Amino acid sequence: MTSRRDALKLAGLGMGALAVGSGQAAAATNPGTLYSSSVAHGPDRSYRPGRAGTDYTPVETPNGSTLPYKIKNGVKIFHLVAEQVDHEFADGLNGRCWGYNGRVHGPTIEAVEGDRVRVYVTNRLPAATSVHWHGVILNSGMDGVSGLNQQAIEPGETFVYEWTFQQFGTFMYHSHHDEMTQMAMGLLGMIVVHPRRPSEPKPDRDFALMLSTWKMRPGERRPDPNEMTDFNILTINGKAYPATTPLVARTGQRVRIRIGNLSAMHHHSIHLHGYAFEETMTDGGLVPLSARRPETTTLVPVGATRTVEFIANNPGDWAMHCHMTHHVMNQMAHGGANMLGVDPAAFQGRVASLLPAYMAMGQTGMGEMGEHIESGHMPVPENSLPMVGSQGPHGYISMGGMFTLLKVRDGITDFANPGWYDDPVGVARPATVEELNRDEVGILNAQTE
Ligand SMILES: [Cu+2]
Structure with missing residues (x-):
């Protein structure tokens, strides 16, 4: 028998469910408006294909590349090929990995909000696969979870995915079939979608970094997907320091760094020296201005992206690295x-x-x-x-490991590695006897004795 109190509870729940239901309906017709859309989208509204230079400043993927595309009838057409790749983590260490288009990790997919895209995925692996577009809001049938949203892509098959980007931001793609094995082998990449009408200043320098972890037993070439905790190669865009390519900017430029993490088990606290930055975006969208705060370290959880921004007003060579000490070995x-x-x-x-x-x-x-x-x-x-x-x-x-460098120089127009910074202000050095005496430090310096 239902008491009056239970009836009230049920009624309350019912109203709650109704409220949630209508909220979801609104989100479904206008998925990107919460924080991350810069234009009023109708249902699946696409725009003319966005152009590099006029619509956006192209993103750079250090040690990586951007996936080329062609345009047919207003649709940007991409092609990912999942295949075995011989990959060098750093000089002296090679792995027999799985990647896309001959790379570990896959090339960055770059587009503009409102772009209609069609992505062909060819499977040249010895196993079935699928691709999930992490953080991208699209229809269920394109979401890429094998068995749930689609059949797995068998070896030798090519599948086609198609959607319109209704949002902008930093997203990722990765295998969603036997994830444990396939992500540990390297089947992942970044997705960068620029806003159609940016509400904030465009960055002058825009970088995409993917964090991942590997187990490579000394002497072996196969990453071990069965490892759960003790990963021994920690990479940024598939490279361990000193093989990581530095991020280079000119003094005064606005720098955006997009960091994704598809490690198996580890969050990474990415710390930048010489600067305070703001976290402007997650893979869920723009962080509201009222919620931004200055940071020097951003925690990038597994399965998330964090985008940070700052003005490069402090020239020098600056370390940027995971602050977990075992992740820089x-x-x-x-x-x-x-x-x-x-x-x-x-x-x-x-x-x-x-x-x-x-x-x-x-x-x-x-x-x-x-x-x-x-x-x-x-x-x-x-x-x-x-x-x-x-x-x-x-x-x-x-x-070592998850470590790279930000190099900021006055007046440069070429963003190749400028070499080591020669600091005109001063470099820490052994103290002189006069200094030690003057300041009554009470100890003699082994090198000046
Ligand atoms: Cu880490």
Whole structure:
């Protein structure tokens, strides 16, 4: 028997459901208006194809590329080919991965809000696949979840997807068939959609970065999709530092950096030195001005994009990296014994009688390991990466993995790597005896004694 109170509850629920229902109906006819559309779209309204230069400043994908297209009857036509790709993560480490159009990760799909697009997907993998357009609001049948929205694309088949971008922003695409295997093998890419009528200043420099994680056992070429936690290659656009191409801007330019994360298990807190920025967009749309706040680190969760913007008013070479310390180390830093503080003299000789090439390491940390390798004092196994870094202008840079550089220079018009920054203001250096005495620091500097 239903009590009066229950009846009221039911009535309340009913009204709630009605309210939700009408809200959904409104969203369905006008999906992009919440935060992310710059024009009033009717149902599936498309515009003339947006043009680079006039409608938008093209995005750059460091170490990557933009997917070419052709226009037929007002529709932008793209073609993705899923296939095996031999990919170099950094000098010395190659993987037999899966990617799109000969790349890991796939080329960036770039379009303008209101563009009608048709994307052909050819499967040259030994397994079935499908492509999901993460964050793109489109009809259910184009959403790409195999079995749910469509049949899987079998090896040798070509499927066609078609929709109109009703929103702008930073989105991603990836396999949605056997995700665990196929995303771990590299089947992912970025989607950048520019606003048709921007309400905010266009960026002068616009970059797209995809974060991902890999398990590459030293000596092996196949990424291991079964790994759940201990990933040992951390990449930006498929590259581990020092193979990451720097982001270059001229002093005073407005810089936009779009960061997507399709790692298996790890969120990444991406930190930029030298600047405070604002997070302007997520893959859900524009962040309202009233909700923006200054940050120096943006947390990019798995399965999300974060877009940050700033004026490049501080020239220099600036580190930009994941702040999780194990994410800025390469392969050989993982799984070793803790040697910190150990005096290896006692056993070095005994081990060396069994293993002539043996070298104790890690007693003061891992920072010096890259130098040992670079100088030829320490061999690394075939097809593997040392833990960290490369030679910088002031010594060895003990960073690897998810690490890149923002290089800001006065007056440049060419955005190729400008080399190392020579800071005219001053560089930190050993203190002099006069300085130590003057400021009564009470300690003598080993280098100035
Ligand atoms: Cu990270």
